[in-house]
Amino acid sequence: MSSLVERLRGRKWRMTxxxxxxxxxxxxxxxxxxxxxxxxxxxxxHMPEISRATVxxxxxxxxxxxxxxxxxxxxxxxxxxxxxxxxxxxxxxxxCGAVRDVxxxxxxxxxxxxQESHGFLVTEAKVTYxxxxxxxxxRS
Amino acid sequence: MSSLVERLRGRKWRMTxxxxxxxxxxxxxxxxxxxxxxxxxxxxxHMPEISRATVxxxxxxxxxxxxxxxxxxxxxxxxxxxxxxxxxxxxxxxxCGAVRDVxxxxxxxxxxxxQESHGFLVTEAKVTYxxxxxxxxxRS
DNA sequence: CTCCCTGCAAATCCTTTGCATACCC
DNA sequence: GGGTATGCAAAGGATTTGCAGGGAG
Numbered sequence: 578m579s580s581l582v583e584r585l586r587g588r589k590w591r592m593t594x595x596x597x598x599x600x601x602x603x604x605x606x607x608x609x610x611x612x613x614x615x616x617x618x619x620x621x622x623h624m625p626e627i628s629r630a631t632v633x634x635x636x637x638x639x640x641x642x643x644x645x646x647x648x649x650x651x652x653x654x655x656x657x658x659x660x661x662x663x664x665x666x667x668x669x670x671x672x673c674g675a676v677r678d679v680x681x682x683x684x685x686x687x688x689x690x691x692q693e694s695h696g697f698l699v700t701e702a703k704v705t706y707x708x709x710x711x712x713x714x715x716r717s
Numbered sequence: 718m719s720s721l722v723e724r725l726r727g728r729k730w731r732m733t734x735x736x737x738x739x740x741x742x743x744x745x746x747x748x749x750x751x752x753x754x755x756x757x758x759x760x761x762x763h764m765p766e767i768s769r770a771t772v773x774x775x776x777x778x779x780x781x782x783x784x785x786x787x788x789x790x791x792x793x794x795x796x797x798x799x800x801x802x803x804x805x806x807x808x809x810x811x812x813c814g815a816v817r818d819v820x821x822x823x824x825x826x827x828x829x830x831x832q833e834s835h836g837f838l839v840t841e842a843k844v845t846y847x848x849x850x851x852x853x854x855x856r857s
Numbered sequence: 858c859t860c861c862c863t864g865c866a867a868a869t870c871c872t873t874t875g876c877a878t879a880c881c882c
Numbered sequence: 883g884g885g886t887a888t889g890c891a892a893a894g895g896a897t898t899t900g901c902a903g904g905g906a907g
Binding site for chain 4: 731732733734752753754769770773774777793794795
Binding site: 696 | 789795808
């Protein structure tokens with residue numbers, strides 16, 4: 578599977594230094610997803626002048642392009658998931674809010690019986706697992 | 718199952734007119750969950766002077782008490798679910814953001830194999846179904 | 858009578874937007 | 883060079899908080 582940067586280049590997306598740094602930062606967190614603020618902080622290490630607005634704009638562009646997924650697990654900041662080409666679910670730490678990808682065996686869609694759909698046209702099922710991550714277990 | 722208002726009375730929670738109206742409003746949406754702003758609007762019908770801060774404070778208190786669940790399905794506003802005493806999952810409309818409860822047959826926790834837990838102490842699995850609600854299907 | 862809930866307004870957090878400039882293609 | 887991404891700062895929506903007064907127990 579190609580990296581996000583490679584895929585974007587392939588789609589002839591206008592590439593700028595800022596956008597490259599953001600895409601690379603997203604790829605680094607392929608299994609642990611960051612908030613916009615996280616991305617800004619990490620990108621700033623390699624490019625101190627990068628602006629908050631550019632990070633937000635770029636993340637929204639990537640979501641619109643369908644190359645990155647927006648994940649909301651708490652009411653606070655959204656997180657961004659670059660790993661859209663593998664089907665997966667999310668595992669959230671109740672202590673620190675970290676989010677990582679996991680793979681499951683079955684299909685959660687099949688757990689919903691037709692009469693429980695209440696007239697909705699149901700297209701997707703996502704499972705969110707919650708618990709305490711290894712780091713936070715150690716800290717307790 | 719007792720209503721939210723009855724349970725709160727039983728827990729000797731300090732009851733005020735504002736809090737009663739908020740709790741009753743939550744109970745009205747037992748299967749369709751509201752945002753804080755929704756609650757404010759609906760409560761205002763019965764009590765026009767009620768303040769936004771009181772609604773937010775009260776909702777947070779109820780979440781802390783464990784009597785109401787906070788639900789985040791998009792990056793926008795949180796929604797509040799008073800139906801914590803029945804195990805259930807959520808069905809979200811991608812068009813209007815409405816959230817309602819559904820019941821499923823199996824258990825999503827069992828879909829996660831131990832080696833996929835990545836060291837997390839996993840305590841909960843929640844499925845979020847997405848689709849288009851009957852109202853929005855009609856509107857399209 | 859005491860404590861804490863309420864309402865108001867200001868503050869805070871996260872995110873978006875307007876505009877002039879810079880730079881990718 | 884044209885069009886668009888960038889950076890800054892200000893605006894915007896959602897939620898929280900400080901403080902004075904009022905009402906529940």
